[in-house]
Amino acid sequence: MADLSNATIAAALDELGDLYELDGAVVHRVLAYRNAAKAVRDAPRSVAALTRAGRVTELPGIGKTLEEKIRVLLETGTIPAAQKLRAKYPPGLLDVMRIPGLGPKRARRLYEELGIDSLEALREAAEGQKLRTVRGFGPKFEATVLAAFEAGIAERREPRLLLHRAVELAEAITDALRAAAADDPELRIEVAGSVRRQAESVGDIDIAAAASDPAALAAKLAELDVIESAGPAGENAARGRTHSGVQVDLRVVEPACFGNLLQHLTGSAAHNVRLRERAVRRGLHVSEYGIVDEPTGETLRCATEEEVYGRLGLPWVPPELREDRGELDEGFVVPDLVTVEDLRGDLHCHTTASDGRNTAEEMARGALEHGLEYVAITDHSATHGFGNHVTPDELWRQIERVRELDRRLEGIKVLVGTEANILTDGSPDYDDDLLAELDWVVGSVHTAFNMSRADMTKRIVAAIEHPWIDCIGHLTGRKIERRPGYEVDVDEVLAAAARTGTMLEINSAPDRRDLSEIHARQAREAGVLIVINSDAHGVSTQGVVRWGVATARRAGLASADVANTLPWERFAPLRKRARNRA
């Protein structure tokens, strides 16, 4: 049985769902495939391994039929039902469905009546005014199709925004809105949606607001400097676009139901669906306007989210956890999630000795200003290349320099370390006597990403078993929205890390956040020691740990689950080198 990644299996199930949808299957069946794909994607275990063990139906939303489909996919590399449907519907039809207003039903109708099987065919039919000959389609629709092509929707998919950029924009907008309506004592404005949930990337910015005159506040969106253009989107709502092209949705209600709106707009969609299903079983109907009690027909309006969850018999759920990953299950205990303030150390940063912008002293002082008690200087190693490598001789000198700095600086412990490259055979690129002299070593993969899954796993496990590698940096090498991580058997890596006491970092760079939230949760459950590191290349980016913390919170990690929330005296003996010396 081939070892397909969870992402690959999930993509296959999503595709099959799309094909069934085109084929006119009842919506709930299509939804079942989407749910299954999500369950696979979110699974904190290798789904291939689970399937081999006959345990894949333990995942929510995967029953006998889907188990069989996944099994066949693993054995043969394809799902027969999908092959059959692919033959029936041209691949271009799925592209056609990207046009706004064209869902599965209407796309299929155009295919059957006009033979439209690609974006190009759709464009020609719109230009030739053929679309209006089909029942249910008219001139206005032809115009929106042409406008979509004009806007370039066919050529490029809208890139999703990394969270740090989205937060910056969202805060600029909410600040400007608050200033514009400062005279309203009832005013409440909060960022909602995936930005509030601190997701890895976001598609648009959702803002929830309450005001004494909702329509007036909604109209103000268009007047903000950060907004290029905006217009009304229904009653008491506005949709606009920033100058950078990001869509912004603002909805305003009366203060009495601000809690309902904020809960609704924060999502996720999957969380809200689960929440509402739960509510229905209690005879309650939840929407952004309130909670309707079915027997009495009365509507409970909630000014706060706490009231919304409370009326449903639930504790308030932190936004980062609202992904339908068990947070609404009976008996779920909301963890006391780790915060930026809990961090006491940073175990990964760079200086001018390699490719950083500040000296070790500046980085140490910066760490002190961020309230840290210890910081490890971990410049790139001997084989880094780019002219930024640190030769062994230079690292010996660096040891002296940093030790001197540590003696001199008050209030912070400065450790000397390295971010050593993990060579293709799994060995680090310094000699053991040098590595042994350091206080801390991060081992990272920076080269040869295209190795087979088996070889990459062997490589990283070998590094984990090395006595002087304390921690593995950015485990998968992924760049969010740019490239997937390299293929590696995470289950096996985690088992090795737990066995050897090797720590894994959550790298906080906003385009990395690696461990991912899924892997971080998995690592915690495997008993792996986790640290949250900045990987800062200058004092100006030492604050990026907030993104690493965001990932940890989405993984459900409490302060006690993160090793560098400990004071140095308790962290130091946890290092593998300390255990090896003991």
Place this chain on the structure above:
DNA sequence: GCCGTTTTCGGCCCGACTGTTTTCAGTCG
């Protein structure tokens, strides 16, 4: 296709908008 404070069948969140239509299906978030 899944699943069970409606358990092995019959349900499966909620509301708004759009364009086309004579009352609403499909799409979207």
